[in-house]
Amino acid sequence: MKxxxxxxxxxVPTADEAQDALDMLNDxxxxxxNENMMVFYKTEIIFNTVQNTVQYTLxxxxxxxxSFTGSISxxxxxxxxxxxxxxxxxxxxSGTGITAGTTIVAFKTGAGGNVNEAGTYTVSIPQTASSxxxxxxxxxxxxxxxxxxxxxxxxxxxxVAGGYLDYPLAILSLEEYESLGIKQLNGPWAKMIYxxxxxxxxxxxxxxxxxxxxxxxxxxxxxxxxxxxTDTITLPQGYNNALRWCLAERLMPMYGKSSQxxxxxxxxxxxxxxxTVKRTNMRPxxxxxxxxxxxxxxxxxxxxxMDGGFR
Numbered sequence: 001m002k003x004x005x006x007x008x009x010x011x012v013p014t015a016d017e018a019q020d021a022l023d024m025l026n027d028x029x030x031x032x033x034n035e036n037m038m039v040f041y042k043t044e045i046i047f048n049t050v051q052n053t054v055q056y057t058l059x060x061x062x063x064x065x066x067s068f069t070g071s072i073s074x075x076x077x078x079x080x081x082x083x084x085x086x087x088x089x090x091x092x093x094s095g096t097g098i099t100a101g102t103t104i105v106a107f108k109t110g111a112g113g114n115v116n117e118a119g120t121y122t123v124s125i126p127q128t129a130s131s132x133x134x135x136x137x138x139x140x141x142x143x144x145x146x147x148x149x150x151x152x153x154x155x156x157x158x159x160v161a162g163g164y165l166d167y168p169l170a171i172l173s174l175e176e177y178e179s180l181g182i183k184q185l186n187g188p189w190a191k192m193i194y195x196x197x198x199x200x201x202x203x204x205x206x207x208x209x210x211x212x213x214x215x216x217x218x219x220x221x222x223x224x225x226x227x228x229x230t231d232t233i234t235l236p237q238g239y240n241n242a243l244r245w246c247l248a249e250r251l252m253p254m255y256g257k258s259s260q261x262x263x264x265x266x267x268x269x270x271x272x273x274x275x276t277v278k279r280t281n282m283r284p285x286x287x288x289x290x291x292x293x294x295x296x297x298x299x300x301x302x303x304x305x306m307d308g309g310f311r
Contacts, residue, residue, distance in 0.1 A: 059140035189213030
């Protein structure tokens with residue numbers, strides 16, 4: 001507000017002005033979640049498929065998530081036991097004494113060789129919460145960008161190839177999913193998925209009907225909303241500048257700013273700040289992969305181990 005001249009040095013906004021600006025800030029950040037090059041990392045969604053279950057839901061109250069025993073001191077979440085699911089970055093937490101809107105923003109000792117290990121994690125809101133049962137869920141993603149399926153290679157209690165293998169997972173469009181004739185066809189694990197974002201819960205449809213497997217899905221991260229004017233949200237270098245000038249640009253009409261020099265200066269700063277962030281986040285498309293013809297006729301995955309190669 002000082003940048004656009006709505007406040008002078010030393011002045012503070014009224015409660016209504018502050019709330020209007022906060023609402024506009026959150027609207028802007030929500031829009032950034034829809035702009036691929038404004039998102040600086042992808043969220044990994046991890047869950048085990050259940051035999052003879054082809055449909056899973058994402059979001060508050062969805063079937064995909066985690067349940068564990070943990071406590072919070074400051075910004076450190078300490079997990080002592082995991083009941084179900086996998087703990088990953090970006091999950092939203094709920095439980096007795098847990099501040100609403102708390103999310104996992106970084107791994108500490110909990111990020112070991114497994115995705116569902118007890119240990120410590122960093123949360124977004126510093127607080128104190130005694131040991132309690134905590135449930136964690138993923139925000140409903142807008143799209144699923146890519147993924148892979150992790151399958152066990154345990155044979156007779158013996159670990160083969162490190163205990164698991166990862167295989168690419170195809171992400172289907174609606175038309176491709178509709179073309180599948182037998183959507184309940186049984187298979188060793190899911191080899192492709194279709195994602196329907198819906199309105200409150202996103203739904204994942206697996207094909208074929210999996211007997212085992214752990215899905216690792218990657219989606220654009222949804223920016224957290226600012227709950228209060230004093231929230232601390234850590235973002236990479238350059239985002240503070242983009243937040244400042246892009247919000248100033250949006251506040252100008254509310255305060256009737258009409259100076260063409262001032263408008264040009266602020267819109268120029270906003271465009272430059274946003275372009276800098278997008279250049280940093282831009283990921284050039286993959287231009288080449290080994291074509292199937294170079295794979296000497298070998299199968300794309302080890303599905304044959306389920307039937308010995310006999311049909």
